[in-house]
Amino acid sequence: MDPQLPQTIDAYLERIGAPRPARPDAPALRELQLRHLTTVPFENLSIHLGEDIVLEEKALLDKIVAGRRGGFCYELNGAFAVLLRALGFRVTLLQARVHGDGGRLGIPYDHLALRVETDDGTGPWLADVGFGDHAERPLLLDDRTDQQDPRGTFRIARVHAEAGGDHGDVDVLRDGAPQFRLDPRPRALDDFRGGAWYHRTSPDSGFTRAPVCSRFTATGRITLSGRRLLTTVGGERHETRLEGDEEVLAAYREHFGVLLDRLPPEGGVGVEAGLSAPNG
Template sequence: MDDYLRRIGAARPLHADLTALRDLQLRHLRTVPFENLSVHLGEDVVLEEKALIAKIVEARRGGFCYELNGAFAVLLRDLGFGVTLLQARVFGEGGRLGIPYDHMALRVEAADGSGPWLADVGFGDHSHFPLALDERGDQKDPAGTFRFEEGPEEGDLDLYRDGKPQFRLETRARALPDFEAGAWWHRTSPASHFTQSLVCSRLTPEGRITLSGRKLVSTVNGERHEEVLGDDAAVLAAYSEHFGLSLDRLPTAPERTS
């Protein structure tokens, strides 16, 4: 866990309070990329705590929600937070919901009695800081205005960002193996957006940087910049420079598959 803290540039907090949780989430988002490269490198996605920590800490990789939030849960528990895994279904085009166990998020109890908090380092472009789960009013965040509303089924919460639905959260506690079917679907189904495209993305102090295939997109203080990288060497260099990923080969983008 000390290696994990060094991975995200954090000191071990003295107290498992909201201040520490906010700092840990922000540092995680800025250092560990949201990426689906394993899907296109032929790597398995193993939802076991040791495997998740090994990938993110030892291999210095990123991952998608199951991996990022699964590992973050291990770290938070080690630091004294109470953590519950929650499943969610993501809203897609036309308000259609994704599969069950579409997304993993974390309910976090802090030692200062605040919260409970929704902590999430695995939804890509999302809130920078934890959100108060019991709050039904607007919650301001650098990424926008967030709001929880009661869902159609008892215990469900719909999360909105700037008025747009993000995902439907089920508040019943889940275990890591519960998410295996969702993770398998996302890395194998032709209908999954993770099999259809490559993405590697990280929050920055000025905005965000994303590499999708050969296109490098950076947002700096609200201004978007795009660059198409010329060859494989340039793409590998970009993974290393911007995301700290040392790859020995490129993931095969769907459009390059024969």
């Protein structure tokens, strides 16, 4: 074990404004997920700034804790898994394929999510701090009924074999719309390198199209895409066009805690991205 890990975990908890939980139970998991979602942004800035993305635990902690940055699913959920394990939770990495337009499934290892077991006899839980606009609370992984969340009604539904559910796959739905298809077999962080490479290089990936930085707020969500600042409050969206590089850099600092010395180029490969954060 890294001898610096205990201090890093303390710094991680400080980063997300969370006290160290007394025990690894379901209420603690809910609190940690919410704190993470509201403090650590979902962002793809490294792709547009030409920064390397390293799927190793120390590198992820260095970026998110010491560097006070965010990341996309592989980075956010990869780091969150390290935090949870250090606090006594039992964590398994799971791969998922994101549902796209027309029911098309994305590539294998499109998304990294977490199966989390607690010590209070509840769960297992599906925890996720890396899917953009998604559930605020962990979801009961084995529950096949509707699960109410401040961000919508979620359901985890079995995928039958004729629909491609050969390994006990399940679809995660939000308000009736499928979000991603989850494979329950355990994975390792190295398994996601191909998916991360695809999403940082392919013109077919939503992450290469435009820089996006987004996080949960108490009342909705705030997203910065290029020079457009979008806030969602109680279901109502408000857009502000930012003028000048300094105003954009200030928005990264003030709304996301991200300190940049230069702006990522606007645009990217393919068409301009929409205002919502990409998922994955």
